[in-house]
Amino acid sequence: MSMSVKDRLATNKTKLSKKPHITVETDICDTTCTHKCTTRVCPAKCFEIVNDKMAFQYEDCIECGTCLHACDQGAVSWKFPESGHGITFRLG
Amino acid sequence: MEDEKFDCIIVGGGVAGCAAAKVLADNNMKILLVEKGEWTGSKNVSGGVLYGPTPWEIFPELKNTLENPPFERFINRRRLSFMSDDSSFSIDYKSQKYDNVPYNGVSVLRSKFDRWLGEQVEESIAKSDFAEDSFVATEVMVEELIIKDGKVCGIRAGEDEFESDCVILAEGVNSLLTRSIGLQKEIVDAKYVATGIKEVWQYDQDLLEAKFQLDGLEGVSNEFVGCTKGIEGGGFLYTNKDSISLGLVLGIKDLRDSNETVYDLLDSFKDHTSIKPLLKGGKMVEYSAHVVPVGDIDMIPKQLYTDGAVVVGDAAGLVLNTGKSIEGMNLAMESGRQAALAIIEAKKKRDFSKASLKSYQDRLSESYVMKDLRNFQGAFHFIHNPDMFKKYPDLVNSIMNDVFLVDGQEKKKTRDIIKKAVDESDLSYWDLMKTSIQGGLSL
Numbered sequence: 001m002s003m004s005v006k007d008r009l010a011t012n013k014t015k016l017s018k019k020p021h022i023t024v025e026t027d028i029c030d031t032t033c034t035h036k037c038t039t040r041v042c043p044a045k046c047f048e049i050v051n052d053k054m055a056f057q058y059e060d061c062i063e064c065g066t067c068l069h070a071c072d073q074g075a076v077s078w079k080f081p082e083s084g085h086g087i088t089f090r091l092g
Numbered sequence: 093m094e095d096e097k098f099d100c101i102i103v104g105g106g107v108a109g110c111a112a113a114k115v116l117a118d119n120n121m122k123i124l125l126v127e128k129g130e131w132t133g134s135k136n137v138s139g140g141v142l143y144g145p146t147p148w149e150i151f152p153e154l155k156n157t158l159e160n161p162p163f164e165r166f167i168n169r170r171r172l173s174f175m176s177d178d179s180s181f182s183i184d185y186k187s188q189k190y191d192n193v194p195y196n197g198v199s200v201l202r203s204k205f206d207r208w209l210g211e212q213v214e215e216s217i218a219k220s221d222f223a224e225d226s227f228v229a230t231e232v233m234v235e236e237l238i239i240k241d242g243k244v245c246g247i248r249a250g251e252d253e254f255e256s257d258c259v260i261l262a263e264g265v266n267s268l269l270t271r272s273i274g275l276q277k278e279i280v281d282a283k284y285v286a287t288g289i290k291e292v293w294q295y296d297q298d299l300l301e302a303k304f305q306l307d308g309l310e311g312v313s314n315e316f317v318g319c320t321k322g323i324e325g326g327g328f329l330y331t332n333k334d335s336i337s338l339g340l341v342l343g344i345k346d347l348r349d350s351n352e353t354v355y356d357l358l359d360s361f362k363d364h365t366s367i368k369p370l371l372k373g374g375k376m377v378e379y380s381a382h383v384v385p386v387g388d389i390d391m392i393p394k395q396l397y398t399d400g401a402v403v404v405g406d407a408a409g410l411v412l413n414t415g416k417s418i419e420g421m422n423l424a425m426e427s428g429r430q431a432a433l434a435i436i437e438a439k440k441k442r443d444f445s446k447a448s449l450k451s452y453q454d455r456l457s458e459s460y461v462m463k464d465l466r467n468f469q470g471a472f473h474f475i476h477n478p479d480m481f482k483k484y485p486d487l488v489n490s491i492m493n494d495v496f497l498v499d500g501q502e503k504k505k506t507r508d509i510i511k512k513a514v515d516e517s518d519l520s521y522w523d524l525m526k527t528s529i530q531g532g533l534s535l
Contacts, residue, residue, distance in 0.1 A: 002359045008291070008379035037348040043289045043355065043381035063135060065266035065383035066287045066354075069280060070344050079268065080128055083233040083250060088134045091292050091335070091378045092203030 005045040009060055017085035020058040021078075022046075022067070028075040029054035041070045062087045096225060098124045098256040100435050101247055103234050103269060105132030106202070107142070107421045108405025109262030110209035111150045111428030113228070117216035119436050123226045124254055125213060126247065128233040132213075133206025136264075137382035139288065139328050139337060141167055141197045141313050142205075142421040148194035150429055151212055155193050158309070162208030164332035165311025166195035170417075173366065175318035175327075176489035180366040182314075191310070199311050199330040199337070200421070201292070237269055237401070243445075244273065244400035258444045259401045260431050262424075265383045267407040275393050275403050282345040284391035284409065286325055289354050289381045290339030291362075293374035297334040303370060304331050315417075318485025319361045323350055324386075324476060327361050329370075335377065336370070338362070341384060341418075354381075384420065387413030387472050389465050396456065397449040402431045412464050415471045415535050423461045430455040470534030477527070479519065484527070487517045 029036055030053055038047035044060040047067070063086055068078040080086065100116055102109045105127030113125040129135040142163065148154050154161070169186035190196040210228055217226040238246035238253060246255035261270045265285065270276045295303070304312055316327035324343030329336055340358055347354065361367060384406070385391055391409035396402060404410075405424030412419040434452035438444050456462050474480075494509040504512070514521060 002363075003376065005355055008355075008376070011376065011378050012380070035348060040351070040353040041287065041344065041347050043287065043379075045355070062379075062381055063266075064137075064287065064381040065285075066344060066381065068266060069282050069285045069383060070287075070348050072282065072348070078266070080233055080266075083128065084130075084231040086128075086135070088130050089137060089203045089378065089380055091201040092133060092136050092138075092206075092380065 009044060009062070012062065013088045013090065015085050015088070016059060017081045019082060021081040021086070022056075022058050022061060023077045024054070024056040025075045026054040026056060028073050033073045033075065037070050038067050038076070041066050098122050098226075098254065099439055100258050100260060101126065101254060101256040102260040102262055103247060104262035104264060104407070105129070105210050105228070105230070106136050106206055106262060106264055106405065106424065107147075107209065108407075108424035108428040109260065110206060110213055111425035112260050112262060112404060112432045113213045114150055114209070114216055115429050115432035116435065117213055117220050117226060119432070120221045121436065121439065122222040123217070124256065125210070125228045126232040126234060126249065127210070127228070127230045129230065131207050131230055132210030132228065133203045136202035136206050137288065137290065137380045138200065138202050138421060139290070139330060139339070139341075139418070140200055140202065140421060141330055141417070142200050143197040143417065143419050144422045145194040146422045146425045146429070150425055151209065153212055158193070161309070162205050163198040163200045165199050165306070165309055166190070167197040167199060167313045168310050169312040171312060171314040173314060173316045174485040174488045175316050175364060175366070176486045178365060179489040179493060180316075180364070181488050181492045197313065199313065199332050201332055201337070234269060237273060239273070242399055244398065257400070258435055258438065258449065260428070260435070261401060261403040261407050262405050262428060263407050265385055265406040265409075267403070270403045270407045273398060273401065275395065275398060275401070276407070280391065282348060283343070284386060284388050285383050286341045286343045286386050287347065287354060287381060288339060288341045288384050289358055290337055290379070291358070291376050292332070292335050292337055292378040293371055294335040294377045295374045299373050300331065300334055300336070303373075306331060316361070317480060318482060319364060320357060320481055321350070321352055321360070322478070322482035323347055323352060323357070324478070324481060326481075329367070336374070338367070343386060344383070385409040385411040387411040387418065389469050392465070396453045397446060399446045400444050402434065402449055402452045404428050404431050410461060410465070412468060413472045413475065414464070414468045415475045426459055426461050427456055430459060468534075470530075474530050474534040479523065479527070483517060483519050487513055487519060490516065
């Protein structure tokens with residue numbers, strides 16, 4: 001029954017923008033942040049620890065807003081993708 | 093259309109924005125509804141059940157669609173399940189009293205439903221005096237509000253600027269524009285919001301109807317508590333036409349303070365003995381997530397208006413959690429309607445100042461939206477007692493297990509079963525008494 005997040009995301013349609021709509025100051029995550037909660041709360045697994053460092057990618061983002069509200073360290077700058085880009089849900 | 097000034101620009105093609113736009117267009121206002129997605133609803137997600145008569149009043153066309161409705165099913169069966177790791181106890185109510193239009197609730201898939209709402213707005217525009225001058229514009233991402241002399245007077249999207257007498261902010265819970273003009277705090281605390289994470293599972297329609305005992309257009313809604321490993325929140329399962337919406341809503345502050353991962357929590361919910369067999373024969377066809385206000389009145393801005401702008405729906409934090417159901421979309425639509433009516437008045441007075449738009453908040457205060465929100469804050473706090481998410485569901489299941497147990501031993505009376513279960517739980521009789529009194533008073 002268990003599916004990987006990648007497989008789950010594959011059911012969605014996204015028109016990728018070249019510009020990232022979310023930027024993360026990963027220095028904050030790597031130094032002062034003690035919980036690194038975004039690695040657990042982002043439903044699209046956009047935040048991962050790779051070689052002991054926070055790695056963020058916006059490509060899989062489904063624009064839910066969880067990281068905008070979960071990060072209490074001021075590391076996440078959050079916007080929607082530019083006009084005509086990002087996630088499209090067929091069902092929603 | 094750049095040279096033309098609109099009476100009102102509505103930012104966001106969700107249920108609140110479409111409701112507001114519909115009422116404005118029906119009242120001959122010159123409007124622009126902007127939506128950042130490909131169509132109204134294309135980026136929208138909810139559980140979701142839309143409750144009550146509000147949508148039927150604002151969109152009376154709904155009742156002509158019952159052969160092929162834009163919603164999924166009407167809800168005439170409600171279940172609330174208390175889950176422990178290996179058991180589940182449910183309250184189950186079905187009634188034909190819920191079988192008639194306007195339905196008590198309908199399940200919706202927002203990308204389909206809000207698209208239909210947007211089409212209705214276009215039809216209302218076509219019948220209005222501004223058939224050529226009012227618009228529903230998609231793929232328009234509003235980057236900022238235009239402010240002149242302290243008054244909101246339009247929007248900017250990329251190179252394009254559009255002017256209006258006022259703006260309705262219906263941008264949803266990730267309310268960047270609302271925050272940019274100080275109507276909402278710049279940082280909304282994690283305790284006020286939850287993450288909804290959802291999968292849609294599709295079935296052959298006959299199989300779905302057999303599995304969930306559905307006849308015709310009827311549907312079931314099932315909410316779950318105890319399936320979140322103690323984290324604030326719960327689960328949901330709603331039947332759609334040929335699919336189900338299945339997921340969890342998880343308090344973001346609790347999630348942050350835990351060691352849990354959202355998709356692992358979802359997997360463990362799906363593996364529960366009362367869910368797993370339901371998924372057999374189905375196919376996961378869409379994965380989505382969205383932040384949702386938890387229903388704390390403290391999140392709602394004290395002032396929902398400013399010079400030239402009002403805020404509605406999730407952007408205003410209008411979600412009602414009564415412990416019996418979670419209502420958000422109907423409140424959003426009602427707030428959209430009240431905002432539209434206030435703006436129609438403002439147009440007559442040619443006054444879109446703060447003092448004039450205050451009538452929106454007055455109207456909302458007098459409507460069921462704020463009345464229910466005020467009356468049920470006790471319920472909200474009652475069900476956000478942390479024991480509700482684990483200890484009580486475990487206790488209920490522990491009692492029910494012994495109630496139904498036949499093990500060849502001398503049977504215990506119910507009184508002794510309850511005593512044993514309470515003694516084995518982390519809850520005291522004092523906790524139980526306090527909880528029953530609070531529950532009795534608040535729910």
